[in-house]
Amino acid sequence: MSIKEYRTVTQARGGLLVVKDAPGVAFGDRVRIEDYSGGIRNGQVIRAADDAVLILVFEGTEDLDLERTWVRFLDEPVEIALSPELLGREFNGLGEPRDGRPPILSNLRRPVAGSAINPAARTYPREFIQTGISTIDGLNSLVRGQKLPIFSGSGLPHNRLAAQIVRQAKLKDEDTSFSVVFAAMGVSYADAKFFRDEFASSGVLRNVVMFINLADDPPVERLTLPRTALTAAEYLAYDLDRHVLVVMTDMTYYAEALREVATAKGDVPARKGYPGYLYSDLAEIYERCGRIHQRHGSITMMPVVSMPSDDITHPIPDLTGYITEGQIVLSRELHNQGIYPPVHISPSLSRLMKDGIGKDDTREDHPRVSAQIYALYARAQETRNLASIIGADELSERDRRYLAFADAFDTRFVGQGESEDRSIEATLNLAWELMSSFPRDMLTRLKETDLAKYYTGTD
Amino acid sequence: MTELSRTGAIRDINGPIVTVDLPGARSGEQVKIGELGLFGEVISLAGTTAVVQTYESTDGVRPGEIAVGLGFPLSVELGPGLMGGIFDGVQRPLEKIALQSGDYIRRGISVPALDRARQWEFEPNEALEPGAKVSGGLVLGTVQETLTVKHRILVPPGVAGELEELAPAGDYDIEASIARVRTAKGHILKLSMYHRWPVRRPRPYLRRDDGISPLITGQRVIDTFFPQLKGGKGAVPGPFGAGKTVVQQQIARWSNADIVIYVGCGERGNELVDVLESFPQLDDPYSGRKLMERTLLVANTSNMPVVAREASIYVGVTMAEYYRDMGYDVVMLADSTSRWAEALREVSGRLGQMPVEEGYPAYLASRLAAVYERAGRVETYGAGSGSVTLIGAVSPPGGDFSEPVTSHTKDIIETFWALSKELADARHYPSIDWVTSFSGHVHTAAQWWHKEVDANWERRRTAALALLARDAELSRIVNLVGPEALSDAQRWELEGASLIKEGVLQQSALDDVDTFCSPQKQFALLDIAIKIYTSGAELIAIGVPVSELQNLPILAKMRRIKSMYTSDQMDQIQAFRAEVNSAMEEIRIEYAKQGEPAVS
Numbered sequence A: 001m002s003i004k005e006y007r008t009v010t011q012a013r014g015g016l017l018v019v020k021d022a023p024g025v026a027f028g029d030r031v032r033i034e035d036y037s038g039g040i041r042n043g044q045v046i047r048a049a050d051d052a053v054l055i056l057v058f059e060g061t062e063d064l065d066l067e068r069t070w071v072r073f074l075d076e077p078v079e080i081a082l083s084p085e086l087l088g089r090e091f092n093g094l095g096e097p098r099d100g101r102p103p104i105l106s107n108l109r110r111p112v113a114g115s116a117i118n119p120a121a122r123t124y125p126r127e128f129i130q131t132g133i134s135t136i137d138g139l140n141s142l143v144r145g146q147k148l149p150i151f152s153g154s155g156l157p158h159n160r161l162a163a164q165i166v167r168q169a170k171l172k173d174e175d176t177s178f179s180v181v182f183a184a185m186g187v188s189y190a191d192a193k194f195f196r197d198e199f200a201s202s203g204v205l206r207n208v209v210m211f212i213n214l215a216d217d218p219p220v221e222r223l224t225l226p227r228t229a230l231t232a233a234e235y236l237a238y239d240l241d242r243h244v245l246v247v248m249t250d251m252t253y254y255a256e257a258l259r260e261v262a263t264a265k266g267d268v269p270a271r272k273g274y275p276g277y278l279y280s281d282l283a284e285i286y287e288r289c290g291r292i293h294q295r296h297g298s299i300t301m302m303p304v305v306s307m308p309s310d311d312i313t314h315p316i317p318d319l320t321g322y323i324t325e326g327q328i329v330l331s332r333e334l335h336n337q338g339i340y341p342p343v344h345i346s347p348s349l350s351r352l353m354k355d356g357i358g359k360d361d362t363r364e365d366h367p368r369v370s371a372q373i374y375a376l377y378a379r380a381q382e383t384r385n386l387a388s389i390i391g392a393d394e395l396s397e398r399d400r401r402y403l404a405f406a407d408a409f410d411t412r413f414v415g416q417g418e419s420e421d422r423s424i425e426a427t428l429n430l431a432w433e434l435m436s437s438f439p440r441d442m443l444t445r446l447k448e449t450d451l452a453k454y455y456t457g458t459d
Numbered sequence B: 001m002t003e004l005s006r007t008g009a010i011r012d013i014n015g016p017i018v019t020v021d022l023p024g025a026r027s028g029e030q031v032k033i034g035e036l037g038l039f040g041e042v043i044s045l046a047g048t049t050a051v052v053q054t055y056e057s058t059d060g061v062r063p064g065e066i067a068v069g070l071g072f073p074l075s076v077e078l079g080p081g082l083m084g085g086i087f088d089g090v091q092r093p094l095e096k097i098a099l100q101s102g103d104y105i106r107r108g109i110s111v112p113a114l115d116r117a118r119q120w121e122f123e124p125n126e127a128l129e130p131g132a133k134v135s136g137g138l139v140l141g142t143v144q145e146t147l148t149v150k151h152r153i154l155v156p157p158g159v160a161g162e163l164e165e166l167a168p169a170g171d172y173d174i175e176a177s178i179a180r181v182r183t184a185k186g187h188i189l190k191l192s193m194y195h196r197w198p199v200r201r202p203r204p205y206l207r208r209d210d211g212i213s214p215l216i217t218g219q220r221v222i223d224t225f226f227p228q229l230k231g232g233k234g235a236v237p238g239p240f241g242a243g244k245t246v247v248q249q250q251i252a253r254w255s256n257a258d259i260v261i262y263v264g265c266g267e268r269g270n271e272l273v274d275v276l277e278s279f280p281q282l283d284d285p286y287s288g289r290k291l292m293e294r295t296l297l298v299a300n301t302s303n304m305p306v307v308a309r310e311a312s313i314y315v316g317v318t319m320a321e322y323y324r325d326m327g328y329d330v331v332m333l334a335d336s337t338s339r340w341a342e343a344l345r346e347v348s349g350r351l352g353q354m355p356v357e358e359g360y361p362a363y364l365a366s367r368l369a370a371v372y373e374r375a376g377r378v379e380t381y382g383a384g385s386g387s388v389t390l391i392g393a394v395s396p397p398g399g400d401f402s403e404p405v406t407s408h409t410k411d412i413i414e415t416f417w418a419l420s421k422e423l424a425d426a427r428h429y430p431s432i433d434w435v436t437s438f439s440g441h442v443h444t445a446a447q448w449w450h451k452e453v454d455a456n457w458e459r460r461r462t463a464a465l466a467l468l469a470r471d472a473e474l475s476r477i478v479n480l481v482g483p484e485a486l487s488d489a490q491r492w493e494l495e496g497a498s499l500i501k502e503g504v505l506q507q508s509a510l511d512d513v514d515t516f517c518s519p520q521k522q523f524a525l526l527d528i529a530i531k532i533y534t535s536g537a538e539l540i541a542i543g544v545p546v547s548e549l550q551n552l553p554i555l556a557k558m559r560r561i562k563s564m565y566t567s568d569q570m571d572q573i574q575a576f577r578a579e580v581n582s583a584m585e586e587i588r589i590e591y592a593k594q595g596e597p598a599v600s
Helices: A158-168 A189-201 A219-223 A225-239 A251-265 A278-286 A315-323 A332-336 A366-390 A397-414 A424-435 A448-454 B094-101 B220-225 B244-254 B269-278 B306-324 B337-350 B364-372 B404-412 B421-425 B442-452 B457-481 B488-505 B519-541 B546-550 B553-563 B570-594
Strands: A004-006 A009-013 A016-020 A029-034 A040-049 A052-057 A070-077 A079-081 A109-111 A128-130 A150-152 A179-187 A208-214 A243-249 A269-271 A290-292 A298-306 A326-330 A343-350 B006-014 B017-021 B029-033 B038-046 B049-054 B066-073 B075-078 B120-124 B133-135 B139-144 B150-154 B160-166 B170-172 B179-182 B188-191 B195-198 B207-209 B233-237 B259-267 B295-301 B329-335 B376-379 B385-394
Touching: A016 A251, A029 A052, A052 A219, A079 A225, A109 A225, A150 A158, A150 A315, A158 A189, A158 A243, A158 A298, A158 A326, A179 A189, A179 A219, A179 A225, A179 A251, A189 A208, A208 A225, A219 A225, A219 A251, A225 A243, A225 A251, A225 A278, A225 A298, A243 A251, A251 A278, A251 A298, A251 A315, A278 A315, A278 B259, A278 B337, A298 A315, A315 A326, A326 A332, A332 A343, A343 A366, A343 B421, A366 A397, A366 A424, A366 B457, A397 A424, A424 A448, B017 B029, B017 B066, B029 B049, B038 B306, B049 B306, B075 B306, B220 B457, B220 B488, B220 B519, B233 B244, B233 B404, B244 B259, B244 B269, B244 B329, B244 B385, B259 B269, B259 B306, B259 B337, B269 B295, B295 B306, B306 B329, B306 B337, B306 B364, B306 B385, B337 B364, B337 B385, B337 B404, B364 B385, B364 B404, B385 B404, B442 B457, B442 B519, B457 B488, B457 B519, B488 B519, B488 B546, B488 B553, B519 B546, B519 B553, B519 B570, B553 B570
Parallel strands: A150 A298, A150 A326, A179 A208, A179 A243, A243 A298, B233 B385, B259 B295, B259 B329, B329 B385
Antiparallel strands: A004 A070, A009 A016, A016 A052, A029 A040, A029 A070, A040 A052, A040 B006, A079 A109, A290 A298, A326 A343, B006 B017, B006 B066, B017 B049, B029 B038, B029 B066, B038 B049, B075 B195, B120 B139, B120 B170, B133 B160, B139 B150, B160 B179, B179 B188, B207 B376, B376 B385
8 A cells, every 4th residue: 555644633632643534544553744844753553443543643742733744654563673783772762773873774674562472382481590689589589581570669779770680690600691672761861871881881782772762752652662672672582592681661651651641542541540451551561571482582571660659559560560470679668778789578579480499490498498588587577566666675585586687687688789799509508697597496498408408507 | 154244344443442334243243353354252333333342453454444244252162172272362272373373473363272183082972872862961972082081072052852873983073973963843963073152151051059069279278278169169369479370370280170271361471381381290189190181271361462361261161161061070260350350441441431440340240240150060961960160360459459350259259268468478378368268168168078087177177267366366465565465375375376377377389298288188287286286275274384385396397297298198197196295295294293283
């Protein structure tokens, strides 16, 4: 079909255009819009009826008029050009260069919408990734092909943690490093610069593709940015056989952009004004991660989700938690005590940990050490609450032991340096050192054989 | 069916909702959309236009393209070849699709659920002679579908007449005619080994019966504390990370049902793969064969089209009813019904229907109830008694159990296994909260336990729950004023409750020994824990200080014994009972020697 151009725009509001009398336009197709000054914008058909077409304008509808706006239906889906040249480059949400260099030239173009991986073609992720961070490796291990978000709050060091993981992540006993796809949505200039500098100084820049939409860029573009970034990640993983780590920050701004457009469209809101399809929409993004049969590469994902008012039950972290395979939760309380990384282990979880750890992967005692630490820490938290009411002096000998454990755990196990890369053995040994402050018979989650081998206490 | 098909044109595409001009369309009818041939179903009609929800992404579809009404509603194929399979939300076989379209699911692909080429060894029902009266649900013969499952070939519901011919034993494909039936009107019907059934219509049965035997899942907190009956309906609500999926998978693995149907409805791809990869490795504790031989999966991952997600529950339950009609006990697990409800909400939102609670449509409660009502134990038409047990996971937003899906579900179901975030955070799994969970089946289950295991079952269960309730009460005091305020007897109550929690309720799905626990072992653990508590309480009453009891090594062993010995090593567990008795007796004698029982 030939490319059609129309000047029948009848409405422009909130990032949306309505074009009348444009029959035969395909749903989901790409649109090019020329405004009165000759400026070019990009859009996508989000509703196609025979009498009117609704277009989402990625650059927004600011400063458009109805008379002098030309709409051209490109008769192709929203696509990105793919080639190995992507690495080391920086793009916007549509895959256009942001680094002043020429666009990618390639015959290989793929629609960014992607499609669902056939569950029967997936492979279960089970290769332990050592991040060098004790609270993750020891208690919430990450495996290749997993999506493990960082739940954070404003002012917490999620970006530093994400950067440290990018720097340190490796398979145990293997030197292959990850290729990184970095997707930034609505972040500040300073945050984007932090990552850029971080990638440059750690020498991984040549292995990174960046997709950036800053806080002052058009929000509508955020809707397509993670899809564009993941299309690039899929290319790197499944065409070029690379192991890809996708860092996406911040999914909250993505969801807010989605709400903005949904409201403009008049969608029925479900919770807190977010549309009912927020779950499906987030799943389309998150589920693009994983491993596929007989493909060497993999996609591991670490999205950053900042929890509005630190509320983990807010729809965005809540729905994310239902899709991702666990979450790493940062705590303001630990952060205020000067502990880095302030990982709150109680609500943190890795669902894919069980098959990535143990005798053949990390160490045989690992699963039970993790369960025991969690049980002790949960009890220690109760004791802390109790101590804050009745005072530490009133506590029994046993309870004081828990308090001492909790303090040592927070400062020594949770806390570590920003450049401290702990091996999994070091993490587990540290856990044993802390657990050994308890008598043997209080460590009921561990096996006798574990105790015989690793217990260092005197009881 | 082609003579029934009609064509029309697409008018409007709004995501998965497509409006078509299709005169004569019927509500629920299947429609093929556009040149891609995407499948969908009519959800509302007005004049000559029909609103169609499509099971696949509509990207690239244009107004003016063709729409074909197929004349029949969404149906599934029922026949040999289902077991061990993995299907998508509209019963397309995912493994075959992977062969045809690679790692991603190509749109518009249409592959029948059952293999047309495969030959099955058919054994005719010897009781049937030509001339016999046959009707829907009657067993025509059997096929060994997998090593574990004998598939009974049924006369499709609605067919009735006189048997003219029944095929002799031999190999047939599923389309071959294996029987001819002359109806009352004189029509000759050829029956093959499979038939189709519309998923939104419950399959008929002779009558509904009460459940009588518990579904044994090998999970102590379920079987012993909150039992489920075969034919019952239950829900597992819990916030994310509380362990819903593990609870469901444990039931799928270890329950004593004949058939397990696992519907991953809007779930994680990686977790479904875990099931796909691990089940063929796991042994069925009852038949000794591989679990996959009695398991069937319906997989609609969260990123697959939302409308197919809505259909997946119906597709699953229809297949469950089909195996029920063969006289089997079927367990269907739906993970998660919240995603299904959200699919309803998403579609109703796109239709601009008036939302009632949190954006959900007004028909949420009635739809939920209708789905759960398809569970039950029934007398089938031709294969004796069969049952469908339906267990749905619920994912309440923010873990708030008062939200619409959880609260409506709670009104419908009989067994409620409420998962608690606090327990999960302390890695107490399964994190089924003993305070908020309930089972309406305790008395029926008790009859089974008393007959099969021990006559003291209900008494011990009640004692344990009372101790746990007391623990909750005392813990509140401790949190206010500290443990020093408690008497020795009260502190022993806390210790007793902790023994129940750690020694009985907690059960690790990852521990090879403890992952499955036989009813005998369940009762023994409970009985010994209660025994330790009661004899300890007696000792405290005669003046033994609680600290002396707390230092007994049997306490640590009670917490560990579940994972020391398997269900086959009951001797060692009984030996531990003797150990407990003698340890307690020793203290009693010691204190009796000192004479002077302390006055309390």
